Amino acid sequence: xxxxxxxxxxxxxxxxxxxxxxxxxxxxxxxxxxxxxxxxxxxxxxxxxxxxxxxxxxxxxxxxxxxxxxxxxxxxxxxxxxxxxxxxxxxxxxxxxxxxxxxxxxxxxxxxxxxxxxxxxxxxxxxxxxxxxxxxxxxxxxxxxxxxxxxxxxxxxxxxxxxxxxxxxxxxxxxxxxxxxxxxxxxxxxxxxxxxxxxxxxxxxxxxxxxxxxxxxxxxxxxxxxxxxxxxxxxxxxxxxxxxxxxxxxxxxxxxxxxxxxxxxxxxxxxxxxxxxxxxxxxxxxxxxxxxxxxxxxxxxxxxxxxxxxxxxxxxxxxxxxxxxxxxxxxxxxxxxxxxxxxxxxxxxxxxxxxxxxxxxxxxxxxxxxxxxxxxxxxxxxxxxxxxxxxxxxxxxxxxxxxxxxxxxxxxxxxxxxxxxxxxxxxxxxxxxxxxxxxxxxxxxxxxxxxxxxxxxxxxxxxxxxxxxxxxxxxxxxxxxxxxxxxxxxxxxxxxxxxxxxxxxxxxxxxxxxxxxxxxxxxxxxxxxxxxxxxxxxxxxxxxxxxxxxxxxxxxxxxxxxxxxxxxxxxxxxxxxxxx
Numbered sequence: 001x002x003x004x005x006x007x008x009x010x011x012x013x014x015x016x017x018x019x020x021x022x023x024x025x026x027x028x029x030x031x032x033x034x035x036x037x038x039x040x041x042x043x044x045x046x047x048x049x050x051x052x053x054x055x056x057x058x059x060x061x062x063x064x065x066x067x068x069x070x071x072x073x074x075x076x077x078x079x080x081x082x083x084x085x086x087x088x089x090x091x092x093x094x095x096x097x098x099x100x101x102x103x104x105x106x107x108x109x110x111x112x113x114x115x116x117x118x119x120x121x122x123x124x125x126x127x128x129x130x131x132x133x134x135x136x137x138x139x140x141x142x143x144x145x146x147x148x149x150x151x152x153x154x155x156x157x158x159x160x161x162x163x164x165x166x167x168x169x170x171x172x173x174x175x176x177x178x179x180x181x182x183x184x185x186x187x188x189x190x191x192x193x194x195x196x197x198x199x200x201x202x203x204x205x206x207x208x209x210x211x212x213x214x215x216x217x218x219x220x221x222x223x224x225x226x227x228x229x230x231x232x233x234x235x236x237x238x239x240x241x242x243x244x245x246x247x248x249x250x251x252x253x254x255x256x257x258x259x260x261x262x263x264x265x266x267x268x269x270x271x272x273x274x275x276x277x278x279x280x281x282x283x284x285x286x287x288x289x290x291x292x293x294x295x296x297x298x299x300x301x302x303x304x305x306x307x308x309x310x311x312x313x314x315x316x317x318x319x320x321x322x323x324x325x326x327x328x329x330x331x332x333x334x335x336x337x338x339x340x341x342x343x344x345x346x347x348x349x350x351x352x353x354x355x356x357x358x359x360x361x362x363x364x365x366x367x368x369x370x371x372x373x374x375x376x377x378x379x380x381x382x383x384x385x386x387x388x389x390x391x392x393x394x395x396x397x398x399x400x401x402x403x404x405x406x407x408x409x410x411x412x413x414x415x416x417x418x419x420x421x422x423x424x425x426x427x428x429x430x431x432x433x434x435x436x437x438x439x440x441x442x443x444x445x446x447x448x449x450x451x452x453x454x455x456x457x458x459x460x461x462x463x464x465x466x467x468x469x470x471x472x473x474x475x476x477x478x479x480x481x482x483x484x485x486x487x488x489x490x491x492x493x494x495x496x497x498x499x500x501x502x503x504x505x506x507x508x509x510x511x512x513x514x515x516x517x518x519x520x521x522x523x524x525x526x527x528x529x530x531x532x533x534x535x536x537x538x539x540x541x542x543x544x545x546x547x548x549x550x551x552x553x554x555x556x557x558x559x560x561x562x563x564x565x566x567x568x569x570x571x572x573x574x575x576x577x578x579x580x
Contacts, residue, residue: 027262028450029054029253031241031277034062035221035436036424037268038228039084039443044266044450045232052260053232054253056240056273056394061225062439063389063398070221071095071320072436074214077207080440081224088227091218100210104177105323105330108373110311126174133168138201145430147199148407156195157407164194176324183348184322184329185434187297187401191348196402203431213320221436243278244421251420264453266446268424272296272396283418290410294427296397297434298351301387302344302366306380309340310370326350327369339382342370347398351390359386399434400427415445416459422446 026049030041033055041053072092075082085092104111106120117124137156141147148154161182165175182189186197217223229235236255243254244265253260267274275291283291311332321330328350331343344366346354354362363384371377389398402410414428424446425439432438449459 026050026454027250028052028264028266029251029260029262030266030268031244031253032062032268032273032425033057033060033235033237034268034425035064035225035228035439036426036428036443036446037062037266038225038232039440040266040268040422040424040447040450041232041443042228043444043447047447047451049450050234051232052234052236052262054239054241054255054260055235055237056269058238060229060235060237061222063395064221064225070217070436071099071213072215072217073212077211077214078437080444081436084224084227084440085217088224090223090227092215093218094215095213099320100213102181102209102320102322105321105325105327105373106173106177107325110321120173122171123173123177126170127177130168130170130174130178134198134201135205137198138205141198141202144199144202145412147195147202148411153195153198154408156198157193158404159194160190160404161192161194161197162189165189173324177322179348180322180324180329183297183350184299184345186399187295187397187403188348188352191295191401191403193402193404193407195407199407200433224436241277243280245280246420263420264450265421266424266443266450267421268443268446270296270395270397270425271427273394276393279421281419286409287413287418290413294406294410295401295403296395297347297399297401298349298390299345299347299398300351300354300362300390302346302363303385304342304344304363304366304370305382305384306340306342306377307338307382308380310374310376310380325369325373327366355391359384362386401434417449417453420453422449422453 028041028044028049028051030037030044030051030053033053037053037055038060041051045051072078072081072085084090098112101113103113104116106123111119116127141149141153143149148157165178170178179189182192182197186192186200239255241253241255243252244267245252245254250261250263251265253262253265267277269277271291271294282288309332321332323330327344328347329345331345332340346362346366354365357365363386367377367381389395412430414423414425415430417423424442426433426435426442428442428445429438432441452459
C-alpha cells in the first residue's frame with residue numbers, strides 16, 4: 001500500500017506540474033494601460049497567463065480624470081466597479097444627500113433640484129417635460145443591445161439630438177441646461193445620433209440619481225488604476241506600439257525596433273490610437289471606416305484651485321453642477337490639503353472654441369466667467385491643472401458618442417476578436433460606454449475571449465436584427481404615439497427610408513491552435529509602475545449618461561424583431577460616471 005500511495009502522489013504531483021507548466025506557456029500582450037487594459041491584464045494573469053502590458057505614455061490610468069474623489073454608484077448600479085473596490089480594499093465614504101442629484105448654476109445663482117422647483121418653476125417644469133419625453137422614447141427600445149430593431153427605431157439613427165430638441169420648443173434656460181448636460185455626457189447635441197441617445201437613456205431608464213452617486217471613492221479613479229498596477233508583474237511604459245503581426249504561430253507586437261511575441265493580444269486603446277497601429281493581416285473596410293468615422297465627444301478638463309471656497313457657504317456647492325453661462329459642467333469638491341477645487345468639463349462646441357487658446361488663456365476665460373458671479377474668485381485662485389482630451393492624438397476626444405448613421409454602420413463591431421486579437425475599451429461596451437463600469441466590463445470580456453480562443457473557440461460576428469420593412473411599426477403601432485409625434489404624422493403617412501445595410505464583414509480565418517510562443521526578441525523587464533497623474537473625476541462621462549453608474553445588464557442574445565413582443569424588461573442600472 002505504501003508503494004501504491006507513493007505512485008498516486010507522484011501522479012498527482014506530475015499532473016499539477018503539467019498544469020502549471022501549461023499555464024506558464026500561455027502568453028498574452030495587453031496594449032493600453034487604461035482601466036480596461038489593466039483589468040484584462042489582471043484577469044489573465046490571475047488565470048495563470050504570462051502577461052506583458054505595454055503603455056505608450058509614461059504614466060498609467062488612461063483617461064482617468066483629475067478629481068481627487070469620485071462619486072460612484074452602489075452595487076446595484078455598478079457591480080463590477082464595486083467588486084474591484086471591495087477586492088482591493090479601497091476607501092469609500094457615503095455620499096452626502098445634497099450631492100446625490102444634479103444641481104444648477106443659473107446666471108450665477110446656485111439651485112438644488114428642490115430649489116429650482118420652487119424658485120424657477122418654468123425651468124423646472126420644462127426640464128420635467130423633457131425628461132418624460134426622453135423616458136417615453138427610451139421605453140420604445142425593448143433591447144438596448146439591439147436598438148435598431150425595426151425601421152421606426154432605425155430612423156432615429158438618421159436624426160441628430162439637436163434637431164429633436166428643437167421640436168420640443170423648450171424655454172431658453174431649460175434648453176441651455178439640457179444642452180450642457182448632453183454635451184457633458186456625450187458630445188454636442190448636433191453631432192449625436194438620436195438613436196444612441198435613446199439607447200443610452202434606455203439603459204438608465206428608472207435608475208435613480210441617488211443610486212448613481214451612492215459613495216465617494218477617495219482619491220478618484222486613479223487609486224483604482226494603481227491598485228491594478230500593483231498586482232501586475234510586467235509593465236512597460238513609454239512603449240508605443242507601431243504594429244501587430246499575426247501568423248499561424250502567434251502574434252508579434254512591435255515597439256520601435258523591438259518585437260514582443262505572444263499567443264494572443266488584447267488591444268485596449270481608443271480608436272484614434274488604434275489608427276496609428278499597423279495590423280497584419282489588415283483590417284477590413286468596415287473596421288477601418290469605424291476607426292476613422294466613429295464620433296468621440298469633445299471634452300477638456302480644467303481644475304481650478306482656490307485657498308477657500310469662493311461661493312456662499314450656504315449653497316454647499318458640490319458634486320455635478322450644470323451652468324447656463326458657458327462654464328461647462330462643474331464638479332466642486334474640497335481639496336485634499338484644504339481649500340477647494342473646481343473641476344470644469346468643457347465639452348462639445350465649448351471645448352472646440354477653446355482650442356484656439358493656450359492653457360493659461362483657457363483658464364483665464366473660465367475664471368472671467370466664474371469671477372463675474374463670485375468676485376472673490378481671482379483673489380483666492382492659486383493655480384490650475386488641465387487635460388486636453390480633445391486634441392490628444394492618442395485619444396481624439398473623451399469618449400465614444402455615436403453620430404447620426406453610425407450605429408447603422410458600426411454597432412457591436414469591436415465586440416468579437418479578429419483571429420488572435422481581442423478588443424477592449426469603453427468604446428467596445430454596448431451598455432456603458434464612457435464609464436468606469438464599461439471600461440472594467442470590457443477588460444473582463446476581452447480576457448475571457450482570449451481564454452476561449454486558447455481553448456479553440458471561434459467567434460462569429462455579432463448578429464444584429466436586420467431592419468425589415470415587415471417589422472416597421474412594431475413599437476409605434478398606433479397614431480398619436482411618441483414616434484408619430486416625432487415624425488409629424490402616422491407611420492403610413494411618413495415612413496423614414498432605412499439606410500442601406502453596411503457591406504458584410506469579411507470572414508475571419510479560423511483561429512489557429514495555440515502554440516507555445518518563442519521568447520521575446522528582447523525580453524521585457526518588469527518595470528516599476530510609473531506614478532500615475534492625479535485623477536479627477538472623469539467626465540464619467542462625469543456622471544455619465546445618467547451621470548454616474550450604470551447598472552450592469554445581462555447581455556441577452558440578439559433576437560429577431562417580431563410583431564408582438566412582451567413589454568421590455570428594464571435593464572439593471574450599471575455604470576456610474578464616465579471615467580472622470
